[in-house]
Structure formats: C-alpha cells, structure tokens
Amino acid sequence: MSVVVIGAGLSGLAAACHLVGRGHDVTLVERHDAPGGRGLRLQRDGFTFDTGPTVMTMPDLVGEALAAAGTSLHDALPMRLLDPAYRARFDDGSQIMVRHGVEAMRQEIADTCGSVDAAAFVDFVDWLRRLYRVEMPHFIDANFDSPLDLARSPRAAARLVRLGGFRRLGPVIREWFRDERLHRLFSFQALYAGLSPESALALYAVITYMDSIEGVWWPEGGMDAVPAALATAAAKAGADLRFGETVTRLVLDRRGAVAGVELESGERLRADAVVCTLDLPTAYEHLLPQLTAPRVVRTGTYSPSAVVWHVGATGTPEPGTSHHNIHFGSDWDGAFRALIDDQRLMPDPSRLVTVPTLSDPTLAPAGSSVLYVLEPVPNLDGRVDWARERGPMRERLHAFLGANGYPTDVVAEELVTPLEWERLGMHRGTPFALAHTFRQTGPFRPGNLDRRVPGLVFAGSGTVPGVGVPMVLVSGKLAADRVDAYLPGRGGAAGAAGRARGGRR
Known part of the structure; x- marks a missing residue:
C-alpha cells in the first residue's frame, strides 16, 4: 500500500525505513534539499556545522531502522565511542569526566568525590538498568490509545512504582550521592524533558542511563551522517525520496480519511496513509485548519x-x-x-x-x-x-x-x-516541544493518531514517546506500527517479515 511520509528528520526517516521494509510503497517528501530536518548541515567559509542534535546515544535504535530496510549499522554508519562522554566543569574550578564503563566511572568518582559515592555508583547503575528494562518495552516502545492502556502491563507499572519512578528526580539523586556535583551530573538530563530536576519524575533517569551508562557515540563524518545513512537505506530499499518539495495540504476522501497530499507545485500524491512529522501545532495550523487541535497541543506546557x-x-x-x-x-x-x-x-x-x-x-x-x-x-x-x-x-x-x-x-x-x-x-520557539510533565507523558502525551482523520499518523518529538534522538527514532517505528494496523491484511504480512528482519525490540 502507498504511504507518504512528510519530513526527512530522524522520525520521518525511521518511519520510512520501517515502512518500506514491511512492503509498503513509500514516498518521503522534504522541503529542504537534503535529509536531516531541523538538523540540516550548514557549510560556511570552510567550516561545517551540524545544526541539530549533537549527542548520539542508543545507536542500536538507528541500527533497528537500518536493519528494517535491509542495511547494516556497521556498514552504513560506522561510529566510535566517546570516552569521556562529557567533561563536567564546575564553578569551583573542579571537573569530573563521565567515563564509559562502570568500573572506569566508579574510579573517576572515587578520585574526585570519594569512596562512599564511588560505592553508591555501582548500585545506582543497577537501579538505572532496572528502570530502563521496565520502561523501554512497556512505556516507551509502545503505542497507547488511552491512559487505560496502562492496565495492560500492571506488573511493569507496579515495578516502576517500586523502583521509585514516580518520585521526583532531584530528591532521588540526592539520596544516592553525597557530592553536590554528582547531583547535578546525574540530574541535568531533566532539561531534555523540559523540566527542572526538582519537578521531573525519577523515571526520566532513563535518559541518564542512555548517555552516562550506555555511552555517547560519534558517527564517522559527523551527526549529519545519521540522517544521510537512514535516507540512503530507505532509498535502496525502494522508497522514493523527494527533496526540495513542500506539502501544502492533505487530500481527504468523502469520509474524511487520508487520500494523499498536495505539493506546493500543485502535484497530488495518492496515499493510503500519511505519516506527518511536523511539529504538532504547525501540522494542525497548516495541514488541518478545519480541525481544532487537541487541548494539550493548544494549551499545554511547552x-x-x-x-x-x-x-x-x-x-x-x-x-x-x-x-x-x-x-x-x-x-x-x-x-x-x-x-x-x-x-x-x-x-x-x-x-x-x-x-x-x-x-x-x-x-x-x-x-x-x-x-x-x-x-x-x-x-x-x-x-x-x-x-x-x-x-x-x-x-x-x-x-x-x-x-x-x-x-x-x-x-x-x-x-x-x-x-x-x-x-x-x-x-x-522551542525545539523541545511539549515538556514531559506527568500530564504530558506516556498515554497522556498527544497521541500519534487523530481519529477524526483516518490514515493520518504523527511522529516526532511532539507525540509519543517524546523528545530526544532515541525517542524520535522510536516514534518513527511506532508510526509504522500504526500504519500496519490501519491497513490490515495489506501491510500485515509484510510487517511481520519486516519486524523479523529488523529485530523488533
């Protein structure tokens, strides 16, 4: 079946890879002349700037999208681990290196903060891993139709409660460590969620796990290599990538369901489903002016x-x-x-x-x-x-x-x-979309469907699961799952084959 993906950012490219790997006829439309979305590469006076994300974590999620399209992460996107992942400098002139590996970081903490915090770090890592193992399959890499869907994983929800996931991040980190510098080092990630450590839920320590424990990577050639590799993989698998073209409106059939898109040139592309990766308020303003955006999109906390x-x-x-x-x-x-x-x-x-x-x-x-x-x-x-x-x-x-x-x-x-x-x-004016407050997290975040427009699926940081490179890559896969569900018997068999090739998490 035919699917149009609007936008060649990471979420759109991930969706395209998963969809083409599942046997769909995919056309990706991007208004810029190259892939990357908000992370387009800029060259000026001999200098090359990557204008989007700079911190690459969880490369297996890129690998999953590449594998769905029949391409190997090792072959398409060579990376090297950055060690240290970060150098943290404090106002007193001291610094702590965020080293890769539990033993290396334990020793760094012992040298800079003392043996008590070094011993606590080992147990802290165990807590982070348990948090991640609960959250990833049940609450991040999962589509929700309503908050009631939380009941489908009661054991996972109970484990998350026992782990303290619904406490506040700042106080939890202070219980683990004595040194104030470590409080900052292991809680600043709350900003990625649009919150202070004192208001962010402790479950967002999963971001700390992704960079401080799993590691930060550098793609060979720079961050622009990530969207370039995804675009190449999608094209090799059969997707039609159309750069320098802008979608100006959705074409709907008599039922109000998606029938395609219209480009600025006046050309119409037929589609059985559309994946839209525009920032949600922008999508409703420009592509769905006949609809009122969901309340959280209009009045939520950004x-x-x-x-x-x-x-x-x-x-x-x-x-x-x-x-x-x-x-x-x-x-x-x-x-x-x-x-x-x-x-x-x-x-x-x-x-x-x-x-x-x-x-x-x-x-x-x-x-x-x-x-x-x-x-x-x-x-x-x-x-x-x-x-x-x-x-x-x-x-x-x-x-x-x-x-x-x-x-x-x-x-x-x-x-x-x-x-x-x-x-x-x-x-x-924020690239970080809606903040991850409790009422804007998981099943309470704007969903990736608007059931008033059958066949339209959203992806990107404004919808589930949220903000950050790993999350938008997951959102692309979740969008592909929605398309498969919307086109039963059409993408279903292809979807099963694609998921087998891609190694569904």
Missing part, C-alpha cells in the same frame, strides 16, 4: 528553548577539552527557578560546548575549530525580547568561551535564538 551559537574559529581549545563539555553555573536551583518558573534568562547559566573538530578535524580548516555552544533559555512565552537580546547574548557567549579556554577568533558563525526556531516551524 519546554524551555535554547540559544545555539555555531562558531568557526581560528585556533584550538586548551588541553583537556573534550568533545562534549558541560559548564555548570553556581546557583543550580536559582537558575531553574529563573528559567522555568519566572521564564527569564538564567542569571548564572549552565552551558554545553561541543567541539566536533576534536573528533573530526576535517570539519574546519587546518588549525581551526568548530564549536557548538548551547544555553537553555525561555521559549517565546517568556520575558525576553530577542530582538534586543540577540547581540548581548552573543557577547556573553563570546566572553564565556574566552574565559574557559576556547578559541575566540571567530571566522564564521550562526546564532539561533527562539525566533529562529519559530521560523523553522517550532511552536513557541
């Missing part, structure tokens, strides 16, 4: 945003700099109150600096560096006038780089604020 400064500079960082570097501010709780409660800039911000040229010097001219500098900021509901704040923000980031041993002779740059995110189609 995550903070981020300013990202892409910098190409002459020179290299000081010795000891890692591929990923987290610089923690001093006032941890105050920073979150400012960002999330008051919706203003953090007075003492924590920042991420990624230096991909430490892993691949070819991304910059000889003797130069590419820097990715990220600072969490309020979304456009906040109290920041970005027309005025853009210049001062750049100057603060420039001063921060100089004070922390990074090169500052800027040759090429691109500053992305919430205004730019909004222009890219991201509601309220």
